[in-house]
Amino acid sequence: xxxxxxxxxxxxxxxxxxxxxxxxxxxxxxxxxxxxxxxxxxxxxxxxxxxxxxxxxxxxxxxxxxxxxxxxxxxxxxxxxxxxxxxxxxxxxxxxxxxxxxxxxxxxxxxxxxxxxxxxxxxxxxxxxxxxxxxxxxxxxxxxxxxxxxxxxxxxxxxxxxxxxxxxxxxxxxxxxxxxxxxxxxxxxxxxxxxxxxxxxxxxxxxxxxxxxxxxxxxxxxxxxxxxxxxxxxxxxxxxxxxxxxxxxxxxxxxxxxxxxxxxxxxxxxxxxxxxxxxxxxxxxxxxxxxxxxxxxxxxxxxxxxxxxxxxxxxxxxxxxxxxxxxxxxxxxxxxxxxxxxxxxxxxxxxxxxxxxxxxxxxxxxxxxxxxxxxxxxxxxxxxxxxxxxxxxxxxxxxxxxxxxxxxxxxxxxxxxxxxxxxxxxxxxxxxxxxxxxxxxxxxxxxxxxxxxxxxxxxxxxxxxxxxxxxxxxxxx
Amino acid sequence: xxxxxxxxxxxxxxxxxxxxxxxxxxxxxxxxxxxxxxxxxxxxxxxxxxxxxxxxxxxxxxxxxxxxxxxxxxxxxxxxxxxxxxxxxxxxxxxxxxxxxxxxxxx
Numbered sequence: 001x002x003x004x005x006x007x008x009x010x011x012x013x014x015x016x017x018x019x020x021x022x023x024x025x026x027x028x029x030x031x032x033x034x035x036x037x038x039x040x041x042x043x044x045x046x047x048x049x050x051x052x053x054x055x056x057x058x059x060x061x062x063x064x065x066x067x068x069x070x071x072x073x074x075x076x077x078x079x080x081x082x083x084x085x086x087x088x089x090x091x092x093x094x095x096x097x098x099x100x101x102x103x104x105x106x107x108x109x110x111x112x113x114x115x116x117x118x119x120x121x122x123x124x125x126x127x128x129x130x131x132x133x134x135x136x137x138x139x140x141x142x143x144x145x146x147x148x149x150x151x152x153x154x155x156x157x158x159x160x161x162x163x164x165x166x167x168x169x170x171x172x173x174x175x176x177x178x179x180x181x182x183x184x185x186x187x188x189x190x191x192x193x194x195x196x197x198x199x200x201x202x203x204x205x206x207x208x209x210x211x212x213x214x215x216x217x218x219x220x221x222x223x224x225x226x227x228x229x230x231x232x233x234x235x236x237x238x239x240x241x242x243x244x245x246x247x248x249x250x251x252x253x254x255x256x257x258x259x260x261x262x263x264x265x266x267x268x269x270x271x272x273x274x275x276x277x278x279x280x281x282x283x284x285x286x287x288x289x290x291x292x293x294x295x296x297x298x299x300x301x302x303x304x305x306x307x308x309x310x311x312x313x314x315x316x317x318x319x320x321x322x323x324x325x326x327x328x329x330x331x332x333x334x335x336x337x338x339x340x341x342x343x344x345x346x347x348x349x350x351x352x353x354x355x356x357x358x359x360x361x362x363x364x365x366x367x368x369x370x371x372x373x374x375x376x377x378x379x380x381x382x383x384x385x386x387x388x389x390x391x392x393x394x395x396x397x398x399x400x401x402x403x404x405x406x407x408x409x410x411x412x413x414x415x416x417x418x419x420x421x422x423x424x425x426x427x428x429x430x431x432x433x434x435x436x437x438x439x440x441x442x443x444x445x446x447x448x449x450x451x452x453x454x455x456x457x458x459x460x461x462x463x464x465x466x467x468x469x470x471x472x473x474x475x476x477x
Numbered sequence: 478x479x480x481x482x483x484x485x486x487x488x489x490x491x492x493x494x495x496x497x498x499x500x501x502x503x504x505x506x507x508x509x510x511x512x513x514x515x516x517x518x519x520x521x522x523x524x525x526x527x528x529x530x531x532x533x534x535x536x537x538x539x540x541x542x543x544x545x546x547x548x549x550x551x552x553x554x555x556x557x558x559x560x561x562x563x564x565x566x567x568x569x570x571x572x573x574x575x576x577x578x579x580x581x582x583x584x
């Protein structure tokens with residue numbers, strides 16, 4: 001079901017928000033756990049809050065009141081966002097049992113727009129990972145191929161939409177964590193421009209890169225979600241006060257005449273031939289709808305991964321210093337001194353990937369290395385951003401692959417961090433530059449694995465990006 | 478950036494700075510991984526970045542610098558803060574008013 005289908009069915013009293021929520025909970029109970037397919041997308045269900053909201057929407061429908069845009073729509077929330085009444089673990093043992101005392105702004109906005117929030121979704125620990133195998137609570141399986149990863153870090157958010165456990169979900173993307181799992185699971189995932197959606201209530205990983213964005217089954221639903229989520233929030237100083245666009249209305253504008261850039265650097269060695277073919281087909285479709293396709297250069301692309309892994313880990317090492325056993329979550333028991341409590345709590349509470357990134361980030365910021373690593377990476381970040389600004393002077397949107405390969409098997413890359421990091425090769429540059437991007441399904445491999453195409457847009461020009469996304473989506477049917 | 482080569486001693490020093498305790502088995506694994514990742518990061522040396530400004534925030538590239546007079550900050554008004562009980566309920570140890578921690582002065 002799509003957002004509009006749910007809303008219309010509730011408004012016309014063909015069904016109730018309560019019935020829709022119960023259907024989703026029944027499907028989750030049957031399929032998400034070990035007695036079903038063991039997909040493990042949900043970490044916690046928020047039944048009481050969901051059913052209270054559903055009852056409220058049903059009462060509005062019964063009274064014939066105008067219904068808000070997400071009325072009765074069942075939505076899941078990635079467990080790095082806070083939601084009162086449900087634990088917030090960030091996929092980590094260090095936050096086990098933490099009950100946050102406030103709602104994330106994105107969560108609050110969805111509920112105010114009528115959404116029924118079903119529960120909290122599994123993810124890589126502190127959103128650090130590309131396969132969801134770093135969750136301290138166990139991996140998520142890809143609903144499209146149960147022996148494969150769903151991608152990460154928002155693996156649960158992508159899997160829940162793909163499996164029909166929610167109509168839409170919230171994820172977060174720091175280096176590809178929305179777009180890559182969307183591609184692996186065959187759903188739509190959107191990375192809004194940095195500053196477009198409030199980060200308040202998001203458990204921080206890398207503050208200059210972290211973004212909140214939606215997963216949905218259609219481009220139109222993703223546009224509806226963004227319309228609800230976008231806007232200035234005085235609780236997030238980096239949120240932008242630029243006017244919010246008409247994202248749904250933009251979908252009615254044809255794409256004829258738009259200039260589409262295809263970066264040569266995104267089609268080099270290492271790109272799976274079936275993904276290349278699917279994207280070329282999508283580009284043919286855009287050409288057929290009157291777009292002008294032109295090859296562009298993003299010359300610093302190959303430096304995006306090393307730049308990202310310096311900046312993201314440096315920021316993470318600072319952000320994660322707050323997990324110390326004092327105010328929330330785990331505290332190592334029976335420790336006699338404060339400094340030993342800090343160390344033992346963090347040793348027990350953090351998983352291997354989180355420790356690896358804290359160590360790397362601390363190293364990059366430590367005396368004698370700051371200029372060589374952190375400052376250097378920040379300078380290359382400028383060059384990467386200039387690449388995009390120059391390209392967008394020539395084209396209206398950029399189209400390329402999301403991932404070099406389709407979803408890989410569980411365990412295939414867990415022993416080699418560099419191989420795992422290279423998964424993000426086509427997604428991190430947009431993260432560093434702050435531009436918007438999204439992943440839209442564009443066919444599947446011969447083996448039946450979903451393929452995603454990435455559309456990138458100018459800063460704060462989600463409207464053009466969505467138009468191109470819709471044109472690609474409508475060419476699939 | 479000189480030739481990278483993180484030693485076991487470096488790993489332990491960084492772990493201490495980060496307040497992380499590593500087990501004996503974790504140290505060689507982290508040493509191996511850090512060297513592999515730093516080896517990849519060394520590619521950045523190929524680029525001449527002399528005179529290139531450092532980018533800390535996306536807004537800087539869009540001409541949206543932080544206004545130093547604070548004009549784009551929210552109004553400094555008193556507003557309700559979080560309910561203390563709700564905050565303390567998640568604390569590992571609390572007397573209801575304060576967070577309790579083990580002894581701070583060690584020697």
